[in-house]
Amino acid sequence: MNGAEREVLLELRDLEVGFKTKHGIFRAVKGVNFSIYRGETFGLVGESGSGKTSIGRAIVRINDVSSGSILYKGRKISGPISRDLDLEVVRTIQMIFQDPMASLNERAKVDYIVSEGLYNIGVKRTEAERLALVEKALLEVGLLPEFASRFPHEFSGGQRQRIGIARALIMEPELVIADEPISALDVSIRAQVLNLLATIQKAKGLTYLFIAHDLSVVRFITDRIAVINKGELVELAETEELFRHPLHPYTRALISAIPQPDPRAERIKVVTVYDPACHDYAVDTPSWVDVGAGHFVLANASELARYKEEMSSSA
Numbered sequence: 370m371n372g373a374e375r376e377v378l379l380e381l382r383d384l385e386v387g388f389k390t391k392h393g394i395f396r397a398v399k400g401v402n403f404s405i406y407r408g409e410t411f412g413l414v415g416e417s418g419s420g421k422t423s424i425g426r427a428i429v430r431i432n433d434v435s436s437g438s439i440l441y442k443g444r445k446i447s448g449p450i451s452r453d454l455d456l457e458v459v460r461t462i463q464m465i466f467q468d469p470m471a472s473l474n475e476r477a478k479v480d481y482i483v484s485e486g487l488y489n490i491g492v493k494r495t496e497a498e499r500l501a502l503v504e505k506a507l508l509e510v511g512l513l514p515e516f517a518s519r520f521p522h523e524f525s526g527g528q529r530q531r532i533g534i535a536r537a538l539i540m541e542p543e544l545v546i547a548d549e550p551i552s553a554l555d556v557s558i559r560a561q562v563l564n565l566l567a568t569i570q571k572a573k574g575l576t577y578l579f580i581a582h583d584l585s586v587v588r589f590i591t592d593r594i595a596v597i598n599k600g601e602l603v604e605l606a607e608t609e610e611l612f613r614h615p616l617h618p619y620t621r622a623l624i625s626a627i628p629q630p631d632p633r634a635e636r637i638k639v640v641t642v643y644d645p646a647c648h649d650y651a652v653d654t655p656s657w658v659d660v661g662a663g664h665f666v667l668a669n670a671s672e673l674a675r676y677k678e679e680m681s682s683s684a
Contacts, residue, residue, distance in 0.1 A: 383437035412591035463537035469529035480517035506535040527558035
């Protein structure tokens with residue numbers, strides 16, 4: 370099924386996010402455009418400080434949008450919106466945060482942490498109904514219902530992240546923003562959490578925005594990947610297409626740095642260092658261009674001609 374036949378659940382149009390500093394406005398996100406289709410896992414990849422989390426927090430209305438717009442199911446959710454739409458966004462768009470320790474209230478029991486969103490949306494439920502929803506959410510993430518009476522510090526990092534996932538699932542969301550959900554976890558349990566997210570997505574038909582800096586992880590779980598550098602998207606394509614034909618030098622640098630499981634291959638691999646000076650944008654400025662089959666890249670006219678030639682020669 371091509372993009373024209375799929376339902377766009379979320380769309381970002383020329384999104385800009387800025388923060389006030391003592392030196393003026395810092396533009397963390399600069400004119401970002403992409404769409405996320407219902408049911409897919411969309412990866413957003415870049416180095417630390419590239420603007421990934423700022424985009425995720427803008428979608429859930431934590432960060433204000435400086436300009437541009439965010440559309441959810443065709444309705445604008447950035448800027449001032451009605452209370453009813455705000456409550457819908459709170460319920461149907463949930464976020465899983467990076468640090469499972471910092472994102473959980475240490476003074477609250479798991480029972481309250483998981484069901485906190487239910488209190489916030491103001492839907493009246495009996496205590497028995499609420500407890501049943503908490504138990505169901507915990508079971509869905511592989512935790513025992515009796516864990517509800519414990520505090521976060523009594524759990525391992527992987528268990529705490531499962532609590533964070535349960536807190537999102539209890540709201541019955543349609544879109545889940547997973548902000549580096551495994552980067553703070555031990556390597557031995559990262560695969561468990563990734564498999565859990567994939568299982569839940571299949572069972573509930575969820576849509577994911579998966580934010581990460583590790584391309585090898587994103588390759589495992591995503592359908593499409595957007596690469597961001599210093600607040601600007603530089604490339605976007607289907608996952609395997611991006612790995613087969615990376616066009617932008619920054620994307621190539623990220624892929625070249627992926628650790629190799631074979632020690633011999635790791636020793637001989639050549640890591641490419643991205644140098645922004647390789648672009649000559651003094652006269653010929655870049656634009657966001659589709660080079661074919663939904664493969665977008667930030668390039669000027671001369672770069673675009675070279676990229677198309679590379680793609681045709683490797684086809």
